[in-house]
Amino acid sequence: MECVDSNGGSRLVVTELSLIKELVKQLDVNLGGSPELCKRLAAQIFSVTERSIGMIKSGHFGKRSAGLDSPTPSPLKGVSDMTFKPNKKRKTMERRKQQVRVIPSGEGADTPVGDDGHSWRKYGQKEILGAKHPRGYYRCTHRKTLGCAATKQVQRSDEDPTLFDVIYHGDHTCLLHKTAGANKAQPEEPQNPEEALRLLQSLTVETEGLAAMAGPQSWSTTTTTPFSFSSPAPPPPQERYSKFSAPSTPDDCCFGRGVSVELSPATSGGSSHLAMAAPFRAQSEMDKMVSALALVASAEPAAAFSIDEFDGFGLDDFDVSSFFA
DNA sequence: TTGATTTGACCGAC
């Protein structure tokens, strides 16, 4: 049983959450604008949220995900200063690793169903010595157009064929086109972790109705998204794995059980579609959630709660130890 | 026609 630490480490999580908050603000500002930008922002929110949860779950507050590091991380920093440097050298750069479960009923697909909100293009595949399954190499589709340096490697786990090891390199520089986010008044904030948890349990993020805005091909179904931090009965496997599965995401970790975000069928190769909840229209709700999460993450030891409280995120099967490899 | 995937070759780190 791990507890949230209370000092410097948790600040990183708070920083991550602040980034989420900033992104939500941007999203809110841009909701009437480009659907593409909204999608990108949503994907970024998802990615950072996932990372934060990983930190909380693992207790590795002092370890930022590789490739996203900066000594004093700040929102939206560390993305634009990445330079694309093509070479064939063996990667010694920082990386972050995730394990992703796929739909067991998949017809032998060697890539996970769904994706992480990014568009990936496969550029290679290799048999790896000692591994049963080949490793696929993917790079961001926007590598040429936007110089995005993000790449990932996907390899089916030897031990559990339903798991994929996904190793990410670099950040998506294609994601953020920073806009001047208007600061808004802060919503009421919880005063203690328990209150924060209660608030989180009560929160829903309205995503319905945004499908049309984002385009008919992007969203098939959305609904309210309860952030459950309690320990609900596990949903049937089909529910867990048939919705919102993504290569870079540990199941539906971010949105908890009960999330009902169904994606359009993946295009060939599982790329070019968005695997993220629709843009969060309810800015204030998101603000509350972020504030609550921040408070939870920075809780004093005496008030620290069991990390098991986060079971609602559906991280049970997520190999946290490998996340920050 | 265009964009994505496949696959053998190439290159550099180890």
Added chain:
DNA sequence: GTCGGTCAAATCAA
């Protein structure tokens, strides 16, 4: 020399 990562031509699919 081996191996992992990338390139790029060929091929496939929408």
